[in-house]
Amino acid sequence: MPHRRAAAVVRFSSLGDVLLAAHVPGYLKEEDSSRRVLFVTKERYADLLRGHPHVDRVYAVRERHGAQPSATSCVSGSLRDMIQAMRGDGVEEILDLHQNWRSSRILAGFPNVKHRLPPKYALRRRLMVYARWLRPAPVPPLLRTYRGLCGLDPAGASDPWLRRALSDRELERGAVKAGGALAGGFVLMGVGARLETKRWPASHFVALADRIERERGLTSLYAVSPGERAAAELAPLLSGRGMALTLPFRELAAVAAHARAVVSNDSAVLHLGPAVGIPVVGVFGGTVPQFGFARQGPLDDVAEIELGCRPCGVHGRSRCPLGHHACMRRLEPDRAFQVLAGVLDRANGGRSTAVSRA
Numbered sequence: 001m002p003h004r005r006a007a008a009v010v011r012f013s014s015l016g017d018v019l020l021a022a023h024v025p026g027y028l029k030e031e032d033s034s035r036r037v038l039f040v041t042k043e044r045y046a047d048l049l050r051g052h053p054h055v056d057r058v059y060a061v062r063e064r065h066g067a068q069p070s071a072t073s074c075v076s077g078s079l080r081d082m083i084q085a086m087r088g089d090g091v092e093e094i095l096d097l098h099q100n101w102r103s104s105r106i107l108a109g110f111p112n113v114k115h116r117l118p119p120k121y122a123l124r125r126r127l128m129v130y131a132r133w134l135r136p137a138p139v140p141p142l143l144r145t146y147r148g149l150c151g152l153d154p155a156g157a158s159d160p161w162l163r164r165a166l167s168d169r170e171l172e173r174g175a176v177k178a179g180g181a182l183a184g185g186f187v188l189m190g191v192g193a194r195l196e197t198k199r200w201p202a203s204h205f206v207a208l209a210d211r212i213e214r215e216r217g218l219t220s221l222y223a224v225s226p227g228e229r230a231a232a233e234l235a236p237l238l239s240g241r242g243m244a245l246t247l248p249f250r251e252l253a254a255v256a257a258h259a260r261a262v263v264s265n266d267s268a269v270l271h272l273g274p275a276v277g278i279p280v281v282g283v284f285g286g287t288v289p290q291f292g293f294a295r296q297g298p299l300d301d302v303a304e305i306e307l308g309c310r311p312c313g314v315h316g317r318s319r320c321p322l323g324h325h326a327c328m329r330r331l332e333p334d335r336a337f338q339v340l341a342g343v344l345d346r347a348n349g350g351r352s353t354a355v356s357r358a
Helices: 015-021 024-031 079-087 101-108 122-130 142-149 161-165 168-178 202-216 229-238 249-256 268-276 333-347
Strands: 006-010 036-042 057-061 074-077 091-096 114-116 186-190 219-223 243-245 261-265 280-283 301-303
Touching (some): 006 024, 006 101, 015 268, 024 142, 057 079, 074 079, 079 101, 091 101, 161 268, 168 249, 186 268, 202 229, 202 333, 219 249, 249 268, 268 280, 301 333
Parallel strands (some): 091 114, 186 219, 219 243, 261 280, 280 301
């Protein structure tokens, strides 16, 4: 016998997109608290959703070399298996946030249920890159788009779902991993990014951290992935001036939950802020906040410089097309600090958190 009526949210990848899409179950429960919410994603992201306060069941599409999901409420299998299982789960509505061939197969398997698809704004983003003289309007922050899709006020608040998904034990372990930085407060730096045009130089992050400590009394912790180019650039610069964290993403989230703020490149770490309820400063180079992936929270802000060659790609590029990478190299740590200082002060009710020099 089918369960009570359910809505299915579909987003397969990537990590940052899943982090943002995972706010939607909360919006759906806000719209109608009586419905069940299912979340369909790739197997590798199922564990991230473990304990999600608004998701009743995760459907994880099995990947050839993926690890088995550990979420007890997770159904794992092929795409065909997922569709068959969902038919017995009372699905009456599907929100396709991905809009690719996989999600189209799911929609085709449920021709008689309500389908909701958000605007993708792909053309508008491409116009910003290849026809910027047309001055296309900025894309709204994605969480505003998602709230509107769910029939809610786009300007409304978003629940920090990942903080609530983390167990007390995980949060305690996150505090332990933060070490001595926890006592005086810390900022989490998202140093990595897969593509070069999204990476602010590691030396700039370290210079920013030095000023944060000098003027705000806060330590900095650095989030990097093992083997990432940013990790190799960062290591010789630290020498006791901070700690690099190479952690599974859920463990990193448990550390981030204790931070005062996040400063990150345009990468998955950027989207940790709204998921755990802390403000974020996004560092943008080859991509731009007008694509809709920044300023998701009310305190969030961005650090960037205006150049005629920006943006150079919708998703970033592996190399700067002009060879100078000026959008990141010329973005001075002092500029990023001023943005962060404003964010920290607003988070403190408008009162400055500067260290007294008296």
